[in-house]
Amino acid sequence: MRAAFFFVATLLYSLATTAQSRRQPNIIFIYADDLGYAETGPYGQQKIKTPHLDRLSAEGIHFNQFYTSTPVCAPARCMLLTGRHGGHSYIRGNYEMGGFADSLEGGQMPLPEGTITIGHMLQQAGYTTAAIGKWGLGMPFTTGDPNKQGFNYFYGYLDQKQAHNYYPTHLWENGKADSLHNTFIDVHRHVDPQTATDQDFDYFKGKDYAVDEMMKKATQFISSHRNGPFFLYLPYTIPHVSLQVPDSAVQHYIGQFDEKPYYGQQGYAAHKYPLSAYAAMITYLDTQVGIIMQLVAKLGLDNNTIILFSSDNGTTFNGGVNPQFFNSTGGLRGLKMDLYEGGIREPLIARWPGKIPAGKTSGLPGVQYDMMATLAEIAGVKAPANDGISLLPEMTGKHTRQANRKYIYFEYPEKGGAIAIRMGPWKGIKNGLKKNPGANWELYDLSKDKAEEHDVAGAHADLIKEFDAIVKKEHRNTHLNEWEFINSKMNAAK
Numbered sequence: 001m002r003a004a005f006f007f008v009a010t011l012l013y014s015l016a017t018t019a020q021s022r023r024q025p026n027i028i029f030i031y032a033d034d035l036g037y038a039e040t041g042p043y044g045q046q047k048i049k050t051p052h053l054d055r056l057s058a059e060g061i062h063f064n065q066f067y068t069s070t071p072v073c074a075p076a077r078c079m080l081l082t083g084r085h086g087g088h089s090y091i092r093g094n095y096e097m098g099g100f101a102d103s104l105e106g107g108q109m110p111l112p113e114g115t116i117t118i119g120h121m122l123q124q125a126g127y128t129t130a131a132i133g134k135w136g137l138g139m140p141f142t143t144g145d146p147n148k149q150g151f152n153y154f155y156g157y158l159d160q161k162q163a164h165n166y167y168p169t170h171l172w173e174n175g176k177a178d179s180l181h182n183t184f185i186d187v188h189r190h191v192d193p194q195t196a197t198d199q200d201f202d203y204f205k206g207k208d209y210a211v212d213e214m215m216k217k218a219t220q221f222i223s224s225h226r227n228g229p230f231f232l233y234l235p236y237t238i239p240h241v242s243l244q245v246p247d248s249a250v251q252h253y254i255g256q257f258d259e260k261p262y263y264g265q266q267g268y269a270a271h272k273y274p275l276s277a278y279a280a281m282i283t284y285l286d287t288q289v290g291i292i293m294q295l296v297a298k299l300g301l302d303n304n305t306i307i308l309f310s311s312d313n314g315t316t317f318n319g320g321v322n323p324q325f326f327n328s329t330g331g332l333r334g335l336k337m338d339l340y341e342g343g344i345r346e347p348l349i350a351r352w353p354g355k356i357p358a359g360k361t362s363g364l365p366g367v368q369y370d371m372m373a374t375l376a377e378i379a380g381v382k383a384p385a386n387d388g389i390s391l392l393p394e395m396t397g398k399h400t401r402q403a404n405r406k407y408i409y410f411e412y413p414e415k416g417g418a419i420a421i422r423m424g425p426w427k428g429i430k431n432g433l434k435k436n437p438g439a440n441w442e443l444y445d446l447s448k449d450k451a452e453e454h455d456v457a458g459a460h461a462d463l464i465k466e467f468d469a470i471v472k473k474e475h476r477n478t479h480l481n482e483w484e485f486i487n488s489k490m491n492a493a494k
Helices: 002-022 051-058 073-082 118-124 198-202 210-224 274-298 368-379 392-396 461-474 489-493
Strands: 026-032 061-067 096-098 105-108 128-134 153-157 170-173 176-179 230-234 305-311 345-351 360-362 408-412 418-423 426-430 442-445
Touching: 026 274, 026 368, 051 274, 051 305, 051 345, 073 118, 073 368, 118 128, 118 230, 118 368, 128 210, 153 210, 170 210, 210 230, 210 274, 274 305, 360 392, 368 392, 408 461, 418 461, 426 461
Parallel strands: 026 230, 026 305, 061 360, 128 153, 128 230
Antiparallel strands: 061 345, 096 105, 153 170, 170 176, 305 345, 408 418, 418 426, 426 442
């Protein structure tokens, strides 16, 4: 009798294990906001503690030459979700609608009807999908509503301007405002350095911290859909300024840095301890990664869940942030809004026990518009038309199956208009094209010059000619005059 019971129990366990191994894997994509390339431990950060990201990397792979598709918020999110580069994407800049006040909340330019996102792709593959964090691609009364763009569930900020404040009066849940226990805060209000008191700095604090509220919803979603498969997109707002994080987190850093108060003179909320607050925000983000990892393990989902981590663009230049102090770019040139490496090179960490070997580092150049193809292969489905390649073979070590490409293409219509091309070790870049359509290419050999200090364009006319041909091939005219700086009639008239 006992032998029969043991046999049945063993058979049931074997069947359950087989069923889980055959089930499509759960996918969790954690997306930081304005996080610099070198602001976490796996990428060399020395002053800010990120133990959970350190573990995520140690148990998986991190890419050293991975890029965002463009160097600011909304278009980066559009390109990530649609698999399109800057020359093909519908949204190419931060096109703001409405204002900062709650009564003027209008969001950004919405995704149009008919867009195919990663969410749509995975829904059609049988996944339940959720986006929890910052959307920036349309309000509920527009075609960009996340519930219309491939996500069964949404919670968080819809308007990027609202996301400047970590203690908002409300967040959004499936098209309805979810009121929080916070009063309205004007995060761009300055504090007078001559009369500043602790009470002045306390004005920027609230009761319900948005990140905590979003994490509650994220853990509920994972627990409720443990039988999967599920896709959870977590575009958290940290460390995008304002410098707002619970005092308990800041206390871990106060006294470690020689710092002076930030009074709001560069925009965003003032803070008495700006260096400590910024470090605390990144560590707080890391804590959220740890919560997710712990829950996935607790639910027995580790071996059937891939967790990915990246960020939308490089470190910011305002709001009391000091990228030089933290060596936020790791010696790379440029910041947010630049197509130099410091503005577009980002972390990519992926962990999938049993599928991705632990402790891997990759030098393969990749880009966020590769994620549609990558997640399609993970889910075992064919990707819609897109501009990327799947990075899954590189992640799993099956290098003979890894697709190669000749170049990665970038376009950015703001900050004067810029284009860039990464081809092998070479990086070509043009800036200021709106005022000077005939601007010369700059050319850098990243294998020898990662800081892009030595322009060698004059010695490589053949490459410059090739780059010009790539621009003609990859650029598709946009629907907005403000974003069209390559084939603009205004430029042609000049």
